[in-house]
Amino acid sequence: MTFSRPRRRTLLRAAPLLLATCALTPALASCTHASERLDAESNAVPEVDLSGIEEVPEIADLVPAEIRERGELINGAALNYAPGEFVGSSGEAIGYDIDILAAIGAVLGLTTRTEAAVFAQIIPAVGATYDLGISSFTVNAERLEAVTMVSYFQAGIAYAVKAGNPYDIHPEDLCGKRVALQVGTYQEELSIERSQECRDAGEPPYDILAYTSNSDAATNVAGGKGDILMADSPVAAYAVARSRGTLEAIGEIEESALNGIVVAKDQPELAEALRAALQHLIDSGHMERILAAWGNDAGMIPTAEVNPQP
Incomplete structure (x- = not known):
């Protein structure tokens, strides 16, 4: 959606x-x-x-x-x-x-x-x-x-998934998906809002996986425990760059500023x-x-x- x-x-x-x-x-x-x-x-x-x-x-x-x-x-x-x-x-x-x-x-x-x-x-x-x-x-x-x-x-806001996107994840349709992010960030706030939009549309909410650091969130996506990393674009880009090929960027940068x-x-x-x-x-x-x-x-x-x- x-x-x-x-x-x-x-x-x-x-x-x-x-x-x-x-x-x-x-x-x-x-x-x-x-x-x-x-x-x-x-x-x-x-x-x-x-x-x-x-x-x-x-x-x-x-x-x-x-x-x-x-x-x-x-x-x-x-x-x-x-x-x-x-x-x-x-x-x-x-x-x-x-x-x-x-x-x-x-x-x-x-x-x-x-x-x-x-x-x-x-x-x-x-x-x-x-x-x-x-x-x-x-x-x-x-x-x-x-x-x-x-x-x-x-x-802005950017996304990354496990290399090859084995779970066929699309950032514009994350209802019911495991969204990994850092606790206390704007991404967590936004995910809660979007999760409620999923419920209002009769779809399953986000499964929000909130970690103490973006590094932990990225690691768990690369390892398959999360479906998608949601983070600031500099953080997501750096996570992909240093992931040794285990992560790839996906989708467009949102709310660029x-x-x-x-x-x-x-x-x-x-x-x-x-x-x-x-x-x-x-x-x-x-x-x-x-x-x-x-x-x-x-x-x-x-x-x-x-x-x-x-």
């Missing part, structure tokens, strides 16, 4: 429960939890060579004098959202957002530093504790009232510097290379914008 769109768009990421007790500190190792890491597989964390990215003087000149003199961009991020931003095996911040930040720093001639933060506390702290926030923020009207956002990526870097409203010069740096990375092919390494080049956008329409 075909489902109606949900009544509202909710943030396309899990609530950062695991970091809720972590202090806002650069000591990332103190916020490390086993459940925030990927398995220690040889292909789990790609090595992205950023050495070929050089400073672009005319873009670097756009950086506000205070940050230029400091020589460092300080980022706040909730490090529990692989592959965007999470904690590496040595306690360091890793992920495609962290690589993009480093690439921006190279273009601007600045070093970069990411501090672990509670997701809900990043925006209020941007402009004071942090220069910016790159942490898989969806661009929406509410955020644009509070901060400036610079678009750099596009994400821009992600943006958060900057304080009183820092228009910094926002423009970030936009120009991002556009340089897009035009030069570096952005595609970074995202492809993390299995997420499908999220590429052609143009970075300051305060794009959501």
Whole structure:
């Protein structure tokens, strides 16, 4: 059956429960939890060579004098959202957002530093504790009232099934199917709504398999315990990329929305510097290379914008 769109768009990421007790500190190792890491597989964390990215003087000149003199961009991020931003095996911040930040720093001639933060506390702290926030923020009207956002990526809801789709699963018809997802996410909320729509239509509801992590959900789909993985598109794409051929993507990305870097409203010069740096990375092919390494080049956008329409 075909489902109606949900009544509202909710943030396309899990609530950062695991970091809720972590202090806002650069000591990332103190916020490390086993459940925030990927398995220690040889292909789990790609090595992205950023050495070929050089400073672009005319873009670097756009950086506000205070940050230029400091020589460092300080980022706040909730490090529990692989592959965007999470904690590496040595306690360091890793992920495609962290690589993009480093690439921006190279273009601007600045070093970069990411501090672990509670997701809900990043925006209020941007402009004071942090220069910016790159942490898989969806661009929406509410955020644009509070901060400036610079678009750099596009994400939505995506699906994956066991390779070969042996159960003949179709994302638009999941009544009675075993839907694996992460507990506490928008996907769980949406699945509950859609499950009720199945009941209202006289069909069996979803068999919702809610796991503590997307990694567990993906593993159980690959192993045949679940019929389909439902997750944010970056998460689903990365799960497929690192599944060693046991998972495949299926269907179209739903509710696609821009992600943006958060900057304080009183820092228009910094926002423009970030936009120009991002556009340089897009035009030069570096952005595609970074995202492809993390299995997420499908999220590429052609143009970075300051305060794009959501």
